Every structure is written in C-alpha cells, then in structure tokens.
Amino acid sequence: MTTPWKLALALGLAGITASCGSPESEEKEAPVFTKVPAETQVQNARLILPAVSGNPAAVYFDMTYVGDDVSLDGASVEGAERTELHEHAMVDGMARMQEMDPLPLTGGNAYNFEPGGNHLMVFGVGDDLQAGGTARVTLTAGDATVAQFDAEIRGAGEAR
Ligand SMILES: [Cu+2]
Numbered sequence: 001m002t003t004p005w006k007l008a009l010a011l012g013l014a015g016i017t018a019s020c021g022s023p024e025s026e027e028k029e030a031p032v033f034t035k036v037p038a039e040t041q042v043q044n045a046r047l048i049l050p051a052v053s054g055n056p057a058a059v060y061f062d063m064t065y066v067g068d069d070v071s072l073d074g075a076s077v078e079g080a081e082r083t084e085l086h087e088h089a090m091v092d093g094m095a096r097m098q099e100m101d102p103l104p105l106t107g108g109n110a111y112n113f114e115p116g117g118n119h120l121m122v123f124g125v126g127d128d129l130q131a132g133g134t135a136r137v138t139l140t141a142g143d144a145t146v147a148q149f150d151a152e153i154r155g156a157g158e159a160r
Contacts, residue, residue, distance in 0.1 A: 006069045039066035040148040047077070047122065047135045051156035057129070059083075059132065059137055059151050061118035063111045070141035071102035072111075076137040077151075081124025088116055097121070105146065131155040 043060035059077065076082045087100035100118065105111065113119050120137070129135050134150040154160075 005026070006082075038054050040064065040147045041066070042147055045137065045138075045149050045151040046160070047129065047151040047153045048158070048160055049125065049131060049153065057122040057125045058115075058160075059122060059135075060113050060115060060151070061137075061151065063113070065105045065109055065111060065146070066107050067105070067146070068107065070105050070144065070146060072105050072139055072141055072146055073102035074140040074142075075120050076138045076140070077120070077122050077129075079128045080122045081126075082137075083123070084121045085118070085138075086121045087118050087142040088152060102141075106142070129153055131158070 029152050035090050041064045043062045045059070047057055047059045049057050057077075059075075059079070062110055073083065075085055078084050085100050085103065086097045088097050095116075097119075103111070105116070111118075133153045135153055136148065138148045139146040
C-alpha cells in the first residue's frame with residue numbers, strides 16, 4: 001500500500017513541474033450536463049482559456065461512456081484550429097504532457113479528463129471563445145462521433 005505522504009509528495013511535485021494544468025481540486029460548480037445521442041453522459045465540461053493569449057486552452061470533463069467498444073482518437077472544438085488528446089506522463093522524473101495513444105472506451109465505464117491527467121489541448125483559440133460562453137466539443141473514434149457537448153468557457157484565473 002502506498003503511504004499517503006509519498007502520494008502527496010508525488011502529487012505535489014506533479015503540480016510544480018506540470019506545464020499544463022494543476023492538480024488542485026476546486027469546488028465543483030453545478031455540472032453542465034449534456035445527454036448525447038449514444039446515451040453517453042458528459043458532466044462538468046469546461047474549457048480553460050490560456051493566461052497568455054495565443055497559448056493553447058485545455059478542456060476537462062467527466063464522461064460515462066455508453067456504446068460499443070471504440071478507441072477515442074480525435075477531438076475538435078468549434079472556433080479553434082486544432083485539438084489534441086493529451087495525457088500527463090512522468091518522463092525522467094518530470095511530469096510533462098504529450099499526445100496520448102487512442103483511448104479504448106468500454107460501455108458503462110467512466111473517463112474523467114481532469115487537471116494533471118488526460119485533457120484536450122486546444123490550439124488556435126478563436127476570438128469567439130470568451131469566458132462566460134460555451135464551446136462545442138466533439139469527441140470522435142475514427143469517423144464516428146463518441147460524444148458532443150458544450151463546455152463552459154472559463155478564464156485562466158477561474159476554477160479549473
Ligand atoms: Cu496538454
């Protein structure tokens with residue numbers, strides 16, 4: 001069993017060295033709840049704008065996948081140029097983020113994209129995406145749409 005202080009240390013270090021996202025847990029606001037055609041449910045979806053204009057934004061959400069087994073391998077955000085699926089990994093003792101391999105989805109399972117873990121990295125964020133608004137997010141597996149939902153847009157200083 002992992003001793004709690006070791007875990008806390010690891011999380012703390014990840015927070016210091018992570019170039020994207022902080023593991024601090026914030027009070028969750030009322031979830032943005034969207035039911036998509038495939039019965040997949042996405043809650044608490046939010047897009048965090050970058051502190052510096054021109055940098056990428058991040059999208060986090062909690063998803064319970066319902067459907068046939070697929071591999072999540074794509075994502076897009078309306079109003080942005082390009083979206084990548086990112087994960088955090090420890091490389092040479094440093095937490096860093098990188099594109100992730102396609103993520104196998106099994107019906108009935110929960111997949112949480114959260115600060116310090118998996119997330120969508122959004123490049124070329126357009127002027128239409130402003131704090132207080134929403135951004136339409138689409139997750140895909142090959143040509144199939146896995147989920148489509150609206151993420152609440154938050155400024156860089158707001159709760160992740
Ligand atoms: Cu990233």
